[in-house]
Amino acid sequence: MALRHAVLAALLDEELSGYQLAKSFDLGVANFWHALPQQLYAELAKLEADGLVAGREVVQESRPNKRLFKVTDEGLAELERFAAASAKPSMLRDDLAVKVQSSDLVDTAPVIAQLRERAEFARAKIELFESLLLKFRRGLGEEEFLQGGERIGPYLTCLGGLVFEQGYLEWCERIAGILEARKGGVAV
Amino acid sequence: MALRHAVLAALLDEELSGYQLAKSFDLGVANFWHALPQQLYAELAKLEADGLVAGREVVQESRPNKRLFKVTDEGLAELERFAAASAKPSMLRDDLAVKVQSSDLVDTAPVIAQLRERAEFARAKIELFESLLLKFRRGLGEEEFLQGGERIGPYLTCLGGLVFEQGYLEWCERIAGILEARKGGVAV
DNA sequence: TAGGAATAGTCAGATTCTTGAGTATCATGG
DNA sequence: CCATGATACTCAAGAATCTGACTATTCCTA
Numbered sequence: 001m002a003l004r005h006a007v008l009a010a011l012l013d014e015e016l017s018g019y020q021l022a023k024s025f026d027l028g029v030a031n032f033w034h035a036l037p038q039q040l041y042a043e044l045a046k047l048e049a050d051g052l053v054a055g056r057e058v059v060q061e062s063r064p065n066k067r068l069f070k071v072t073d074e075g076l077a078e079l080e081r082f083a084a085a086s087a088k089p090s091m092l093r094d095d096l097a098v099k100v101q102s103s104d105l106v107d108t109a110p111v112i113a114q115l116r117e118r119a120e121f122a123r124a125k126i127e128l129f130e131s132l133l134l135k136f137r138r139g140l141g142e143e144e145f146l147q148g149g150e151r152i153g154p155y156l157t158c159l160g161g162l163v164f165e166q167g168y169l170e171w172c173e174r175i176a177g178i179l180e181a182r183k184g185g186v187a188v
Numbered sequence: 189m190a191l192r193h194a195v196l197a198a199l200l201d202e203e204l205s206g207y208q209l210a211k212s213f214d215l216g217v218a219n220f221w222h223a224l225p226q227q228l229y230a231e232l233a234k235l236e237a238d239g240l241v242a243g244r245e246v247v248q249e250s251r252p253n254k255r256l257f258k259v260t261d262e263g264l265a266e267l268e269r270f271a272a273a274s275a276k277p278s279m280l281r282d283d284l285a286v287k288v289q290s291s292d293l294v295d296t297a298p299v300i301a302q303l304r305e306r307a308e309f310a311r312a313k314i315e316l317f318e319s320l321l322l323k324f325r326r327g328l329g330e331e332e333f334l335q336g337g338e339r340i341g342p343y344l345t346c347l348g349g350l351v352f353e354q355g356y357l358e359w360c361e362r363i364a365g366i367l368e369a370r371k372g373g374v375a376v
Numbered sequence: 377t378a379g380g381a382a383t384a385g386t387c388a389g390a391t392t393c394t395t396g397a398g399t400a401t402c403a404t405g406g
Numbered sequence: 407c408c409a410t411g412a413t414a415c416t417c418a419a420g421a422a423t424c425t426g427a428c429t430a431t432t433c434c435t436a
Contacts, residue, residue, distance in 0.1 A: 001391080002283055009289040019414050032285035039393070041415070064401055064414045079290050084298040087283035087306075090356075094278035095190055097220035097348055099271040101197040101341045105264060110272040118275075146366050153289045156366065160285055160359050167355040168278075171348050178334050178344070189421080207384045227423065229385070252384045252431055 004052070005082045006033040007043050008075050011053060013154065017066040018044050027128070028154060031161030032090075044069055052078050100175055108179045115176040122169035129162040192240070193270045194221040195231050196263050199241060201342065205254040206232050215316070216342060219349035220278075232257055240266050288363055296367045303364040310357035317350040 010021060010029045021044070022037035035043075047053040052075035055067045071079075096118055099111045136155045137145035146152055198209060198217045209232070210225035223231075235241040240263035243255045259267075284306055287299045324343045325333035334340060 002281075002286065003392085005283075006286050009286050012290060012293055017414070029286075029289065032280055032282040032289075034279040034281065036394070038395095038416085042392095060413090062402065063412090066414060076293060080294050083287040083290060083294045087287065087302050089309075090280065090282035090284065091222040092220055092278065092280050092352070093190075093222065094220040095193075095275035096278065097345050098190065098194050098197050098217075099275065100348070101217065101220075101345045102200060102267050102271060103341045103344070104339050105200055105341075106268050106271045114275050121277075147369065151292050152366070152370075153291045153293075156291070156363050157285050157289045159362075160288070163355040163359050164280070164352070167351040171351050174347075175344050178340070181335065182340075191422080205384070207382095224424070226386085226425095230422095248383090250432065251382090254384060 002082070002088070003033070003035055003039060003043050004047055005079060006035070007040065007047060008052065008071055008079050009153075011069060011071050011075075012079075013151065015068040015070040017058075017068050019066065021069075027132070028158070031164070032157060047075070051075075103179060108183055112176050112179050112183075115172045115179075119169055119172040119176070122165045122172065125165045126162060126169065129158055129165065132158050133162070190270070190276070191221070191223055191227060191231050192235055193267060194223070195228065195235060196240065196259055196267050197341075199257060199259050199263075200267075201339065203256040203258040205246075205256055207254065209257075215320070216346070219352070220345060235263070239263075291367060296371055300364050300367050300371075303360045303367075307357050307360040307364070310353045310360065313353045314350060314357065317346055317353065320346050321350070 006029055007021070010016070010025060016024060018037070018041045022040050025033075025035060025040065044053065044055070048055050048069065052072060053069045054072050055069045057065060058068055059065050096111075096114055099106070099114070103111055133142075133155060136158065137149065140149070145155070149155070194217055195209070198204070198213060204212060206225070206229045209228050213221075213223060213228065232241065232243070236243050236257070240260060241257045242260050243257045245253060246256055247253050284299075284302055287294070287302070291299055321330075321343060324346065325337065328337070333343070337343070
């Protein structure tokens with residue numbers, strides 16, 4: 001039951017519709033919390049029923065109308081409680097690692113290909129994160145921003161995403177190299 | 189539906205009971221796949237019904253009897269198919285990052301404490317991984333082992349776990365430091 | 377000699393997540 | 407002028423996961 005807290009955290013900076021939330025989730029919160037649009041819509045409805053977010057209808061001319069949600073005081077209090085309670089251990093689920101684990105008993109060619117693909121993906125994410133970080137600090141130096149900026153939460157988690165992707169990228173490339181080298185030496 | 193593949197991958201090296209699997213999951217596969225014992229028992233039953241693992245009863249004197257499972261040829265074929273199919277993107281879920289994301293609007297003291305705790309945990313994991321890696325390569329140098337060893341899958345995923353925890357540790361310490369510094373400057 | 381930890385599981389129920397489809401409007405490109 | 411894609415959502419069924427309790431035996435310790 002912590003999707004709700006991820007949603008609250010995502011709504012702290014701006015009022016968003018379910019649809020926008022689903023988009024922005026991808027480029028921010030999704031680094032440490034994965035959810036599908038359907039879940040987000042459902043969670044927003046529950047949060048509203050519980051009074052933790054407030055929705056308002058926005059009538060649009062050239063698009064379908066939408067409902068924007070913002071965090072209420074009660075929602076903020078709930079986040080406060082959540083932050084003070086002890087955190088569950090982080091949990092990772094990674095198909096690719098399962099394949100690497102089996103790689104001595106299984107054809108490595110597709111695994112190597114997927115490692116290379118994943119490395120590409122990581123490279124793209126890293127670029128994205130770096131440009132996001134730049135945008136967050138609006139011309140300020142990092143030190144300066146981190147000391148004086150008034151909203152650094154998203155910056156800090158973006159840094160986390162960056163560290164994660166950099167580590168993953170390194171790992172993918174190293175593992176792909178190792179498996180490649182063994183393919184040459186050992187009979188397939 | 190990939191818990192089954194994680195279980196198959198975990199059973200590749202040794203025949204294990206559900207209970208042993210649950211233990212060994214913690215110290216190996218759990219780095220990239222989290223599951224509770226109840227799930228593992230249930231999954232083993234399903235895998236056996238599908239013929240992907242074979243169980244055999246082992247009568248014990250000084251302990252309750254147990255059922256050991258090993259991967260069948262069909263199970264290996266299933267893993268082969270899985271490895272060749274395209275992998276789902278890895279998915280991470282991290283309470284602590286949600287708290288960091290909210291940290292400008294929420295009391296940071298408990299968040300800092302949890303970051304420090306998590307850093308300690310990461311340090312312990314790193315030590316564990318390093319000793320595991322040593323054990324895996326049985327006295328060989330890393331290069332030598334990675335080129336010539338006959339079973340390197342678990343070594344490679346352990347390397348991944350190590351990279352992840354090192355990155356996480358760095359992040360925790362850095363973020364804790366930043367939040368601590370701000371606590372001094374900004375009114376609480 | 378009682379109590380707790382470790383071994384070795386099982387079961388039910390609730391919650392959460394995923395899959396897949398469906399609705400409706402407007403803008404854009406060919 | 408028609409197809410595609412973006413905006414903005416909704417619904418339902420089924421799979422997976424989590425919570426929490428429960429059974430039984432044996433070993434070790436205080």
